[in-house]
Amino acid sequence: xxxxxxSGGGLVQAGGSLRLSCAASGRTSSTYGWFRQAPGKERxxxxxxxxxxxxxxxxxxxxxxxxxxxxxxxNMVYLQMNSLKPEDTAVYYCAVRPxxxxxxxxxxxxxxxxxxx
Numbered sequence: 198x199x200x201x202x203x204s205g206g207g208l209v210q211a212g213g214s215l216r217l218s219c220a221a222s223g224r225t226s227s228t229y230g231w232f233r234q235a236p237g238k239e240r241x242x243x244x245x246x247x248x249x250x251x252x253x254x255x256x257x258x259x260x261x262x263x264x265x266x267x268x269x270x271x272n273m274v275y276l277q278m279n280s281l282k283p284e285d286t287a288v289y290y291c292a293v294r295p296x297x298x299x300x301x302x303x304x305x306x307x308x309x310x311x312x313x314x
Contacts, residue, residue, distance in 0.1 A: 199303075201229075201274075201291040206308030213281050217308060219274040219291030221267075228294040229267060229274040230301055233287035233310075243289070244276060248296060259285075281312045 199222035209215050221229060230245035244255045244265040253265055264277040274291060288309050292301035 201293060201303065201305040203289065203291045203305045203308040206289060206310045208311045208313065209281055211281060211283055211312055211314050213312070214277070214279045215281065215310060217276040217278065217289055217291075217310070219276075219305060221272040221274050221291075222293060222303065226296040228296070228301075229265075230292045230294065231265060231274075231276045232290045232292055232301075233285075234290070234307075235284075235287040238287075240290070245294075246274070278310070281310075283312045283314045286310060286312050 201222055202220040203217060205217040226248045228245055228247045231243040232240050233243050234240040242256055243259055244263055246253045246265045246267055250267055262280045267274045288307040290307045291305040293303040294301045
């Protein structure tokens with residue numbers, strides 16, 4: 198499978214915003230998700246959206262602050278992150294879950310997000 202490619206990470210002050218982008222693999226019938234991994238911690242789920250963009254899910258820690266969206270015409274998936282907190286600091290990964298399966302099987306290389314206090 199073609200690996201998704203993330204971009205848009207960077208350094209931002211607490212309370213600021215960033216938008217992450219994921220150049221998707223063209224598998225428009227798949228669910229796309231965002232995950233993150235902070236230093237010394239396990240990778241955790243952040244958000245996901247199904248192929249039709251009608252079903253979304255979010256981790257409790259980001260609900261109301263982060264928004265996932267996708268543009269199938271452009272093969273892009275986005276994560277708008279507002280009201281960022283230092284604890285949001287992590288490497289963020291875009292991942293693909295093929296239609297009809299339960300596991301995300303293709304992962305990007307990740308993009309670093311650092312939130313300063």
